[in-house]
Amino acid sequence: MCHTESATENRSRRDWTRKGRDSDVRREALVVLGILAAGLAAGLAPTRAWAVDPQVLRWGADKAGGEPFIYEDDSGQLRGFEVELAEYLAKKLGKRSEVYQGGAADWSKLPELLVNREIDVVLNGYEYDPEREKLYASTIPYYIYRFNLLVNQASPIRDWIDLASPSPTGGKRRVGVLGGSTSEAYVEKRFGQAIELRRSEDVANLIGLVERNENLDATVQDNTAAVTFVRKTPGLKIVGEAVAPGYYVMLTRPADREFREQLNQALRAGIEDGTLEAIYRKYGIWNDDQQRLKYLAAAPWPPVASADDQPAEGPRVVDWGYITERLLRAAGMTLFLSVVSFPLAMLLGLFIALLRLFGPLLLRIAATVYVEVIRGTPLLLQLYVIFYLTPRVTNVALPPEVAGIIGLALNYAAYEAENYRAGLLAVPRGQMEAGLALGMTKLQVLRRVVVPQAVRIVIPPVTNDFINLFKDTSVCSVILITELTRQYNTLYNFNRDLVLELALLTGGLYLLMSYPLSLLASRLERQAKADEDD
Amino acid sequence: MIVVENLVKSHGKTKVLDGVTLTVKPGDVAVVLGPSGGGKSTLLRCINGLEPFQGGTVRVGDMTLEAGLSQHGNTARLVALRRRVGMVFQQFNLFANMNVLQNVMAGPRYALGQSAEQAEPTARQLLERVGLSDKANARVEDLSGGQQQRVAIARALAVKPEVILFDEPTSALDPRTAGEVLSVITELARSGQTMLVVTHAMGFARQVASTIHIMHAGRVEESGPPEQIFDAPTSAVTRAFLAQARQS
Numbered sequence: 001m002c003h004t005e006s007a008t009e010n011r012s013r014r015d016w017t018r019k020g021r022d023s024d025v026r027r028e029a030l031v032v033l034g035i036l037a038a039g040l041a042a043g044l045a046p047t048r049a050w051a052v053d054p055q056v057l058r059w060g061a062d063k064a065g066g067e068p069f070i071y072e073d074d075s076g077q078l079r080g081f082e083v084e085l086a087e088y089l090a091k092k093l094g095k096r097s098e099v100y101q102g103g104a105a106d107w108s109k110l111p112e113l114l115v116n117r118e119i120d121v122v123l124n125g126y127e128y129d130p131e132r133e134k135l136y137a138s139t140i141p142y143y144i145y146r147f148n149l150l151v152n153q154a155s156p157i158r159d160w161i162d163l164a165s166p167s168p169t170g171g172k173r174r175v176g177v178l179g180g181s182t183s184e185a186y187v188e189k190r191f192g193q194a195i196e197l198r199r200s201e202d203v204a205n206l207i208g209l210v211e212r213n214e215n216l217d218a219t220v221q222d223n224t225a226a227v228t229f230v231r232k233t234p235g236l237k238i239v240g241e242a243v244a245p246g247y248y249v250m251l252t253r254p255a256d257r258e259f260r261e262q263l264n265q266a267l268r269a270g271i272e273d274g275t276l277e278a279i280y281r282k283y284g285i286w287n288d289d290q291q292r293l294k295y296l297a298a299a300p301w302p303p304v305a306s307a308d309d310q311p312a313e314g315p316r317v318v319d320w321g322y323i324t325e326r327l328l329r330a331a332g333m334t335l336f337l338s339v340v341s342f343p344l345a346m347l348l349g350l351f352i353a354l355l356r357l358f359g360p361l362l363l364r365i366a367a368t369v370y371v372e373v374i375r376g377t378p379l380l381l382q383l384y385v386i387f388y389l390t391p392r393v394t395n396v397a398l399p400p401e402v403a404g405i406i407g408l409a410l411n412y413a414a415y416e417a418e419n420y421r422a423g424l425l426a427v428p429r430g431q432m433e434a435g436l437a438l439g440m441t442k443l444q445v446l447r448r449v450v451v452p453q454a455v456r457i458v459i460p461p462v463t464n465d466f467i468n469l470f471k472d473t474s475v476c477s478v479i480l481i482t483e484l485t486r487q488y489n490t491l492y493n494f495n496r497d498l499v500l501e502l503a504l505l506t507g508g509l510y511l512l513m514s515y516p517l518s519l520l521a522s523r524l525e526r527q528a529k530a531d532e533d534d
Numbered sequence: 535m536i537v538v539e540n541l542v543k544s545h546g547k548t549k550v551l552d553g554v555t556l557t558v559k560p561g562d563v564a565v566v567l568g569p570s571g572g573g574k575s576t577l578l579r580c581i582n583g584l585e586p587f588q589g590g591t592v593r594v595g596d597m598t599l600e601a602g603l604s605q606h607g608n609t610a611r612l613v614a615l616r617r618r619v620g621m622v623f624q625q626f627n628l629f630a631n632m633n634v635l636q637n638v639m640a641g642p643r644y645a646l647g648q649s650a651e652q653a654e655p656t657a658r659q660l661l662e663r664v665g666l667s668d669k670a671n672a673r674v675e676d677l678s679g680g681q682q683q684r685v686a687i688a689r690a691l692a693v694k695p696e697v698i699l700f701d702e703p704t705s706a707l708d709p710r711t712a713g714e715v716l717s718v719i720t721e722l723a724r725s726g727q728t729m730l731v732v733t734h735a736m737g738f739a740r741q742v743a744s745t746i747h748i749m750h751a752g753r754v755e756e757s758g759p760p761e762q763i764f765d766a767p768t769s770a771v772t773r774a775f776l777a778q779a780r781q782s
Contacts, residue, residue, distance in 0.1 A: 428627075430623060430625055430627035431627060431629060431630065433584055433623070433627065434621075434623060434627035434628070434629065434686075434689075435629070435640075435644075436584065436612075436616060437582060437584065437616055437619075437620065437621035437623075437690075438616070438620075438640060438641035438644075438645050438689070438690070438693055439613050439614075439616040439617035439641065439645035439646075439693055440613075440640075440641070440644050440645045441609055441613055442609070444644045444645070448629075448640065448644050449629050449631065449632075449640075452631040453630055453631050456631070
């Protein structure tokens with residue numbers, strides 16, 4: 001299932017930091033407080049009861065989720081097996097069916113719409129998960145899914161077991177999964193370090209990469225999505241068995257017991273009279289597994305008692321060692337992206353600034369256009385272009401980390417160019433003239449006299465930009481890089497009851513890495529000011 | 535050495551230089567006097583190619599700058615010219631990222647391509663000559679104005695220019711430190727260094743100059759040896775200027 005990261009937030013946050021460079025420390029604190037507040041809200045809210053809409057079956061789904069779940073056909077009509085299922089259920093309940101995505105930016109945030117009362121039920125390929133049951137009560141299963149392994153038609157991978165053996169070039173197999181999905185959990189548990197796990201928020205991207213044989217050797221998807229993709233994409237094939245059956249369930253607020261029972265009754269009726277079978281056959285996802293729906297419908301649900309019946313259930317064991325190890329590894333990636341891309345951005349930025357100020361007319365124009373284009377478009381888009389479009393033009397597929405570093409460096413070069421330009425302009429004109437009068441060339445004066453002075457002037461703003469870039473690395477999660485924010489999202493999806501702890505840990509890690517930089521920036525700034533006052 | 539012929543320079547509609555003609559021979563100490571705004575500094579900046587001009591020619595030895603010469607594309611020519619014509623600025627313009635010795639070595643090292651080892655002995659000699667050998671490792675911002683200007687003179691001398699242009703070298707200084715600087719320039723003049731000095735220091739002009747040019751409104755009003763200019767000026771402008779200068 002799909003959800004799209006709202007990575008653009010970073011960019012807007014960054015814009016206002018540019019106005020108040022000296023408020024970095026306070027801002028860090030604000031960000032952490034914000035994460036905390038969100039955590040508290042999410043943790044407390046589900047205990048409150050809300051009335052279910054009597055007229056409308058308000059169900060939540062991510063419309064970008066795609067076939068066969070919910071999608072728009074060419075005429076803009078909503079289609080999909082979940083759309084038809086919702087319509088059937090609404091009819092049974094005597095209501096109108098209306099789908100909501102609300103303010104939820106992506107699939108993984110849909111359950112939060114229940115809390116906000118924007119919807120009454122989540123119906124969008126959510127797997128039954130005993131952990132989640134404490135926060136959101138599930139209906140009986142409406143579909144039994146398995147995982148399929150999808151590879152390129154030309155791939156030598158013939159079965160799951162081949163994933164564990166190295167590729168012809170000797171590297172680990174690169175397997176794409178939807179970040180935070182049960183397929184991620186399955187693949188990670190089964191293969192661990194034997195493969196290179198790549199996470200994305202967007203199933204369509206994963207499919208595209210496998211189809212074009214770029215950066216991914218395989219992807220693991222629910223059979224529902226897999227059969228649809230194979231039908232529509234000739235370059236793909238399913239290999240090996242469908243594995244690890246699980247249940248799609250609807251999620252409701254625990255307190256809405258009566259409403260949940262109505263939904264269950266309607267489902268039981270639909271399973272019994274063949275309505276569900278007819279819908280699933282229409283979308284090509286009916287199979288023998290679904291025979292078991294009948295037995296499940298007759299048995300008590302959920303298999304263990306739900307949270308509101310038995311709140312005093314013993315605490316589960318949380319593997320903090322695993323969580324910490326994951327977060328530290330991701331923090332390492334964040335740090336790596338930052339320290340490699342920023343020096344490149346500084347170098348390129350200086351070059352662009354020099355061209356803008358001292359270059360011949362044409363290059364001056366080109367440099368100006370570059371700066372304006374880069375500053376006028378989102379980093380997110382630039383990363384997409386570099387990662388997904390460059391290979392189609394050049395036939396060279398960049399590894400995600402390389403694309404990420406190039407993207408960050410090109411983006412920040414534009415900002416650094418502006419810093420340097422201001423710095424170069426702040427060097428008194430007499431310095432250049434004195435150099436020229438000695439018989440040095442313009443380039444020599446720039447190199448020996450003007451640039452060294454400009455660099456000293458721009459150290460404080462450049463340090464600030466490094467802190468900004470450090471946080472902007474989170475945008476790289478859209479190109480399959482598991483950095484800190486991506487890892488937080490994944491862990492949160494599997495540990496929704498730990499939202500506060502995870503937010504604290506993640507925020508703390510960011511702070512731990514950026515706070516020393518903030519201190520350094522303030523010190524350099526004070527030093528620069530003191531030099532000026534001399 | 536320097537021959538300026540009919541030099542015209544305008545900023546928009548204002549003519550800053552309106553047909554300046556002037557010659558500096560080897561060994562000459564030419565001093566340009568005149569009221570502010572008369573185009574004196576601009577004349578110097580045109581002579582070493584820091585500013586383009588619209589009419590006339592500037593010749594230094596066998597090299598000629600003509601009107602409309604652009605800064606782009608003539609780098610080699612301008613660089614060659616500037617190696618023969620040194621300049622000392624009113625605001626000193628010492629390189630802020632270098633210490634005193636590095637400033638003096640900058641020309642030989644970067645413009646002439648010498649190594650630090652080659653450049654250092656000469657640089658130290660020059661610092662001694664301007665009385666600052668003990669300041670070799672000082673930071674520029676720790677020096678007084680007069681000391682900075684003396685370093686600037688040593689820096690200009692380090693590339694062994696045939697002629698040095700002084701652009702109001704003491705105008706930014708108090709009288710005491712101005713005196714230090716003027717005595718260094720006087721010593722240079724006595725040693726036979728060709729120079730063209732724009733200044734307001736009348737006493738210096740009278741004692742040191744071999745020729746004095748009075749500039750007013752973009753023209754050279756009158757030229758001649760100091761005795762003639764100070765004691766028997768022919769031009770009304772010169773007389774008015776001298777009267778004004780004596781009052782202040």
